[in-house]
Amino acid sequence: VDSEVSSLQLLSRARAGEAAALGRLLSRIESGADEVREALAEAYRAGGRAHVLGITGVPGSGKSTLVSRLAQAIRREGSTVAVLAIDPSSPFSGGALLGDRVRMADVALDPGVFIRSMATRGATGGLAMAALGGTDALDACGYGTVIIETVGVGQDEVEIARASQCTIVVSPPGLGDDVQALKAGILEIADIHVVSKCDRADAQRTIADLKAVMALSSDPSSGWRPPVIATSAQTGEGIDELLRAVREHRAFQSSSGLGAARLRRIAEYRALKTAEDLVRRRFVLDRNGGLADVVERVARRELDPFTAAQALLDRKGA
Ligand SMILES: Nc1nc2c(ncn2[C@@H]2O[C@H](COP(=O)(O)OP(=O)(O)OP(=O)(O)O)[C@@H](O)[C@H]2O)c(=O)[nH]1
Ligand SMILES: [Mg+2]
Secondary structure, three states, rough: OOOOOOOOHHHHHOOOOOOHHHHHHHHHHHHOOHHHHHHHHHHHHHHHEEEEEEEEEEOOOOHHHHHHHHHHHHHHHHHHEEEEEOOOOOOOOOOOOOOOOHHHHHHHOOOEEEEEEEOOOOOOOOOHHHHHHHHHHHHHOOOOOOEEEEEEOHHHHHHHHHHOEEEEEEEOOOOOOOOHHHHHHHHHHHHHEHHHHHOOOOOOOOHHHHHHHHHHHHOOOOOOOOOOOEOOOOOOOOOHHHHHHHHHHHHHHHHHHHHHHHHHHHHHHHHHHHHHHHHHHHHHOOOOOOHHHHHHHHHHHOHHHHHHHHHHOOOOOO
């Protein structure tokens, strides 16, 4: 951590519109440094205005390409948008986005768009903590929409996508008979389904399969039937329709009261996740956390794991 400037200062510069300060702040959040905690608390207090979208799907399903299209559509509406792509194997900066670099460059030069990749594996603070903290920072900076992209594999990644006001699950066409999101176990978290790459001939089959699965599985009592939207980042098909569905879902959430219930569920998840993180930091990262001797006694069966955990938590300090 470069220490001349505090994270709190970076946050206030970022909120004043300085993109470089926002980038530095996100790097610190990514590193999980303790110093950033105060800035994160301030960002959380200031935030809560952005519409946060979670986009997930199996690797290579076309999430990043779709997100860049969606960002363009949001800009055309006149609203601002920030994107946080978590641990992508094909980051925004590097990948050949359908030879569409010119348009991506337009987006990249637009101050109403902020795009950032975060590769947080191995970071001390953990994946979810960095992603959620990053979302708070972007929210506090006043972006109208914050999009968080995660690959739909792994518990943290799926939870991050769920910790949003609207979760979009992207399924690519083809590759066997099953809808892949079904295999990945992420179908049920969708508020909106996207079948990507619908310029491909095999997309029709996937759209039909997904609609059939949805007809069987969706719970009509919730009042919201997740729509299945076919998109192509290549032709632009379905992008406006997707944005319309996002807006409709938001209106439905607020008129039904389900949005408030969801915000409480997210708050609960965040509080518990943060407690978990604190416990992990205290015992795993702190050499004086007393973990080693307790572990030794558990290994020798002098202590059972539950009593050991209780003893650790009861310990003063940290
Ligand atoms: N034909 C076609 N190909 C697409 C479309 N969208 C994305 N692709 C291709 O699919 C591949 C993966 O696209 P990405 O957007 O990187 O997918 P992703 O889901 O973000 O991938 P990861 O982040 O690595 O999981 C790339 O080669 C894209 O060019 C589309 O609409 N049509
Ligand atoms: Mg990606």
